Amino acid sequence: MSTDAPVGHIGNEHHFPTHFTESGGIDFSGDQTTALTEVHLEEMRSIAARYPQPRSALLPMLHLVQSVEGRVTPAGVEACADVLGISAAEVSGVATFYTMYKRKPVGRHHVGVCTTALCAILGGDEVLAALQQHLGVGNDETTADGTITLEHIECNAACDYAPVMMVNWEFFDDVTPGSAVEVVDALREGREVVSSRGARISSWREAERVLAGFPDGRADEGPTAGEKSLLGLRIANERGWSAPDPRTAEAEPVEGPAASEAEAVGTGQPDGGRRGAAEKSSEDAEAAASGDQGTTESTRTSTDEGEAK
Numbered sequence: 001m002s003t004d005a006p007v008g009h010i011g012n013e014h015h016f017p018t019h020f021t022e023s024g025g026i027d028f029s030g031d032q033t034t035a036l037t038e039v040h041l042e043e044m045r046s047i048a049a050r051y052p053q054p055r056s057a058l059l060p061m062l063h064l065v066q067s068v069e070g071r072v073t074p075a076g077v078e079a080c081a082d083v084l085g086i087s088a089a090e091v092s093g094v095a096t097f098y099t100m101y102k103r104k105p106v107g108r109h110h111v112g113v114c115t116t117a118l119c120a121i122l123g124g125d126e127v128l129a130a131l132q133q134h135l136g137v138g139n140d141e142t143t144a145d146g147t148i149t150l151e152h153i154e155c156n157a158a159c160d161y162a163p164v165m166m167v168n169w170e171f172f173d174d175v176t177p178g179s180a181v182e183v184v185d186a187l188r189e190g191r192e193v194v195s196s197r198g199a200r201i202s203s204w205r206e207a208e209r210v211l212a213g214f215p216d217g218r219a220d221e222g223p224t225a226g227e228k229s230l231l232g233l234r235i236a237n238e239r240g241w242s243a244p245d246p247r248t249a250e251a252e253p254v255e256g257p258a259a260s261e262a263e264a265v266g267t268g269q270p271d272g273g274r275r276g277a278a279e280k281s282s283e284d285a286e287a288a289a290s291g292d293q294g295t296t297e298s299t300r301t302s303t304d305e306g307e308a309k
């Protein structure tokens with residue numbers, strides 16, 4: 001395992017580990033050989049033709065470059081710039097801004113472990129540490145056999161299944177250090193691996209081609225959303241709840257001192273049967289003062305919602 005990422009240094013006290021082990025831009029000085037062919041350039045043109053403004057195609061085009069080259073190469077940057085009629089600096093600026101674009105070669109599989117707050121609290125840090133130990137690599141490094149690139153990643157909007165691990169951008173939910181190690185072992189041995197949500201795992205490059213806009217015909221494998229993600233919607237359907245119509249709904253008054261102040265100046269308005277939070281807050285305060293707790297509408301509502309959960 002290599003040492004940690006380079007460290008930025010200001011003054012004598014502050015050290016800032018950077019996310020990227022190579023913190024600079026794309027290196028245009030090294031090997032310029034490329035696997036990109038005229039076929040790929042034509043595919044880039046077909047992507048650009050999908051958009052009213054061709055430069056809007058840059059993001060999927062960079063995914064196409066990665067699907068061919070295994071990373072964003074100088075040749076890939078030049079190709080995108082040439083097709084779109086923009087400068088290499090503009091392409092490079094985009095490619096070095098987003099973390100899904102890689103400046104170092106990625107292995108056959110990209111494994112990302114979420115270490116943002118909720119996943120970290122529920123075990124994401126332990127999962128990442130276990131994989132680093134098991135694979136013998138640090139963050140953003142690839143195993144010697146080229147099969148796994150390991151990276152800690154930010155929230156993937158799957159917090160209801162924390163801690164979450166991604167393999168080639170497919171979800172593995174509620175992972176543990178043990179289950180994560182089993183997954184990477186199966187990937188390294190070339191066994192079939194299926195994500196928690198049903199999709200069979202292909203390679204990172206194949207996934208990148210899908211992100212470029214060339215479907216692999218497997219979009220419908222597995223459910224599109226898990227049960228936990230749909231729970232709130234199911235409860236709302238059972239109880240007949242719906243979101244207020246944004247064209248007619250009034251802004252919900254703020255609770256607390258600001259609401260009291262609004263009432264004091266007479267800005268509270270009837271809301272078609274719904275009572276404002278300020279009114280309920282005021283009644284709750286009166287009920288609490290009189291010892292009559294648990295009888296206000298807002299208290300009953302809270303209890304109902306608690307049972308629903």
Ligand code: FES
Nearest residue numbers: 114119155156158
């Ligand atoms: S914090 Fe990990 S998916 Fe949101």
